Amino acid sequence: MFAKSSAVVSRRRRPPGYATELEQMLGGLTIRPVVPQDVDRLRAEFESADGETLRMRFFVPKPHLSSGDFERLTTVDYDRRLAITAWDGNRPAAIGRFEPAGDTTAEVAFVVKPAYRNQGVGRELIEILATAAADRGYQELEASYLAENVAAAAALKAAGFSRRSAESGVVEVSRSI
Numbered sequence: 001m002f003a004k005s006s007a008v009v010s011r012r013r014r015p016p017g018y019a020t021e022l023e024q025m026l027g028g029l030t031i032r033p034v035v036p037q038d039v040d041r042l043r044a045e046f047e048s049a050d051g052e053t054l055r056m057r058f059f060v061p062k063p064h065l066s067s068g069d070f071e072r073l074t075t076v077d078y079d080r081r082l083a084i085t086a087w088d089g090n091r092p093a094a095i096g097r098f099e100p101a102g103d104t105t106a107e108v109a110f111v112v113k114p115a116y117r118n119q120g121v122g123r124e125l126i127e128i129l130a131t132a133a134a135d136r137g138y139q140e141l142e143a144s145y146l147a148e149n150v151a152a153a154a155a156l157k158a159a160g161f162s163r164r165s166a167e168s169g170v171v172e173v174s175r176s177i
């Protein structure tokens, strides 16, 4: 059963550590940290996503994510691991996350639904994640994308990432924060 609007997290649904200060509006979208109750909604989005979007995000057109994977994606500590969602009412429009990749380095990944692209949503998610990661003690962000992924290359370059390596069709970039 979903709450009336998935965009709003009532006090009782906020897990320990929930980062209320990251809640904000972006145009008509509500941006907020992920909560475990998002699991069914985000799994449905994943299952209905187009193959090209999935390939750009996960590098394969039909990634297999188990129930445990979805629980892990939606259950974060809001400190070392954080995910931010953007909602158009009850519909997810985008998600971005970071995970530790070292003591002071976090790996970021993000996806914006095709209907919401080229409107600055990706740019905003990256900046929110970068600020949040810096506030939590990380000093560097890294990201990887398929070499053919022009949009990710442009979005990450615009966000100040620079190329570290390119191997087997995968580009790795990083940025100090």
Ligand SMILES: CC(C)(COP(=O)(O)OP(=O)(O)OC[C@H]1O[C@@H](n2cnc3c(N)ncnc32)[C@H](O)[C@@H]1OP(=O)(O)O)[C@@H](O)C(=O)NCCC(=O)NCCS
Binding pocket: 053, 056, 057, 108, 109, 110, 111, 112, 113, 116, 117, 118, 119, 120, 121, 122, 123, 124, 144, 145, 149, 150, 151, 152, 154, 155, 156, 158
């Ligand atoms: C990559 C992605 C997140 C970009 O999201 P977006 O909301 O469309 O990006 P924005 O509108 O915020 O644009 C950010 C910058 O990238 C540029 N950009 C975005 N898409 C572009 C494209 N297809 N071609 C050229 N430049 C592009 C924008 O011009 C903007 O640059 P600016 O800040 O200098 O104006 C989105 O295309 C996506 O979800 N792709 C599939 C998943 C993916 O590739 N994830 C990244 C790997 S983890």
